[in-house]
Amino acid sequence: MAQPISALAPKVQVSSDGLEATLTFKIPDGKNDVPKFTAAQLLGFLNSANVTFGIDQDALARLANNPVYGRAIKVAEGTAQVQGTPGYFEYHFDTNFNRKPTIRPDGTADYMSIKTIETVQEGDVIATYHPAIQGSRGMSVRGQILEPKPVRDLPPLIGRGFDRSSDNLTYTAKVTGKIEVNQGKINISPVHEVQGDVGIETGNIKFNGDVIVHGGVHDGAVIDAAGNVIIHGLIEDCDIRTGKDLFLLSGVKGNEKTIIECRGSITAQFVEYAIITCSGNITADYLFKSKISCDGKLELNGNNASIIGGFVSAVQGIEVNDIGNSFGTITTVAVGVDIERAAQYEILAKKIAAINSNVEKIKKGIEEFDKLGEERGINYKEDPRRMQLLRVRIRDEAVVLEETKKLNRMKEVILSGKDATIKVYRRMHAGCNISVDDHHVAITESHDNVEIEKSEEGIRLVKINKG
Secondary structure, X not given: OOOOHHHHOOEEEEOOOOOEEEEEEOOOOOOOOOOOOOHHHHHHHHHHOOOOOOEOHHHHHHHHHOOOEOOOEEEEEOEOOEOOEXXXXXXXXXOOOOOOOEEOOOOOEEHHHXXXXXXXXXXXXXXXXXXXXXXXXXXXXXXXXEOOOOOOOOOOOEEEOEEEOOOOOEEEEOOOEEEEEEOOEEEEEOEEEEOOOEOOOXXXXXXXXXXXXXXXXXXXXXXXXXXXXXXXXXXXXXXXXEOOOEEEOOOEEXXXXXXXXXOOOEEEEEEEEEEEEEOOOEEEEEEEEEEEXXXXXXXXXXXXXXXXXXXXXXXXXEEEEEEOOOOOOOEEEEEOOOHHHHHHHHHHHHHHHHHHHHHHHHHHHHHHHHHHHHHHOOOOOOOHHHHHHHHHHHHHHHHHHHHHHHHHHHHHHHHHOOXXXXXXEEEEOOOEEEEEOOEEEEXXXXXXXXXXXXXXXXXXEEEOOOO
């Protein structure tokens, strides 16, 4: 008995994206006559499977004349939707910087590879906006419209130091200075740039922004900047104060006369005979006979990564190849929070509490004036005694606000040093004095490849696993 034609009909398959349909003819079993289907019948099978768009009539005609068995043959193809392009800004300046030195093949650190800021000139085109381009619809082989994902335009850039064209497509610097972009906001701020050295000829520099010195700094000069300071040449016999980061690309020869105060982080090729206070991290090649204190982490890079002589303190920890040297040079290294810093925190907290107590007394005094005035029907608001109390209250409240900011900062620093350790990847020589928080130890023999941490018994040296 012959099988019904529906049982022998080719299988219609549609791809998951709806853009392709195929026919697969069953392989003959040799027991029954192989039916022939006309192109019209094949079209009918497709229509029964709701395939109505993009049908290849020539392919149907070929399959009607010469069926292909056991293999899917494409007979219909839809039109894919074209996705649009969202609006985007093209920046004509670098937005990513390498703030750490690259390590040369010989293991030394290349501090001149550091790039810290980008500058532009007045009139430079700093950004171009490319508007969104909407996509186009497609059609599946089943006649379904395929919508592209909607794309949006971005709002115009905001910030300062630049102009934009009337169509919001072109952005141009209206001042010369440092440019930076952050979350779609562009700022161009002033930069004080010195092409040569800073010294007797130039005088001291005090600037409310970033300072770039292409030469060195010497002869007792002072640089006091609210922003970043980048110095390409050697610095010696000078004072430097920064509100942000400090980059010393040729290092420091302090001659015990250079004082550096940095509220950000410091990157220096090397430091010799200098006094440094840093609120952030310090990255350098080596430190020699200097007095250094930082609230962050101290990381020394390259083959010469060493601390020799002096006093070095880093609240969040230290990573270095060598501490001290084979000559037994006395080297003092500390991490974590020492007793002195903890005591400063307690003193400041008590000071704030005392001022707050006084403010409360003053408030009560003012309230008593106001109450007495109500009882007597007299306005005491202009009374000199009340005015004096008010002035003292305003002054003390301002002091409390400022001192509380300091206290909170001190608390953050103290908490950040909770688990600080010293990692020595090569050798810690005899003659070193080590402190972790309020625990101290004098090193009388050399140790290789150790991490120094605090334990219940005191200071513990643990071998670093090189694996």
